Amino acid sequence: RPLDLGAALYLIRAVLDALHYAHTRADGAGAPLGIVHRDISPHNILISPSGHAKLTDFGVARVAEPRNQAEATRLGAMVGTPSYMSPEQIQGQQVDARTDIFSAGIIFYQFLTGQKPFEGTQFLLQQKIVMEDPVWPSSIVQVPPEFDRVIARALAKDVEQRYQKARNFAAALKRILEGKPPEDPNEVLAKPLPAVPSPAPRTRGGEAEKEFWEEVKDSDDAEDLKLYIEQFPRGVFVEEAKRRIAALGGDGA
Secondary structure (H helix, E strand, C coil): CCCCHHHHHHHHHHHHHHHHHHHCCECCCCCECCEECCCCCHHHEEECCCCCEEECCHHHCEECCCCCCCCCCCCCCCCCCHHHCCHHHHCCCCCCCHHHHHHHHHHHHHHHHCCCCCCCCCHHHHHHHHHCCCCCHHHCCCCCCHHHHHHHHHCCCCCCCCCCCHHHHHHHHHHHHCCCCCCCCCCCCCCCCCCCCCCCCCCCCCHHHHHHHHHHCCCCCHHHHHHHHHHCCCCCCHHHHHHHHHHCCCCCC
16 A cells, blocks of 8 residues: 655655665775666665664666676666566666666555555566556545656656666656755756656546456456456556465465
């Protein structure tokens, strides 16, 4: 379920602070190390007894290799959690710190809405991450539409349209809290920002969905219920389907 807006902002800003620290590490000569975490997900955010949030599991992090190195390792080659991967990572392309920005955008979306922006299995998930925009948060929960603009930029398919640094992402959130637009008026953009459509009411129901649900709701096969979720990821019965999958021993997460 969605987090309280204050909690969502606290957690994502802690994650962005940790990413900024990692992304800006340098060697003894002062040269950037180019650290990329590659597995930003809620499972890797721990809350200490004192209430502090920490980003963990840098076990799959890598130091980026030079882009002009002919045999450079493709850092994004399916290391991480697929539903939190950037378009370049899930396609096995070379990645840099901006892949972590995309992943942070996914968990912020999940904090705000209680849902992942991209869901599905294997090819369907990859297709959504690479080609489709999510349903904007303000169409799902009651949050200001300014957060849609932040999400749109964090989840931009083109890395040049994305926030280039974690601190830029955090600064946009800070501006919203100050009652300002999230965009930095002094920023020089390499490319125009991604367009965000006007918020629209969430579409629920429909005869096709109801008919599909009636056919699978009593099934003993978790795959039938997973298929419903793939076909209607924002559907009325998604949470019930997830509970049924869990009860059947599948992964209802």
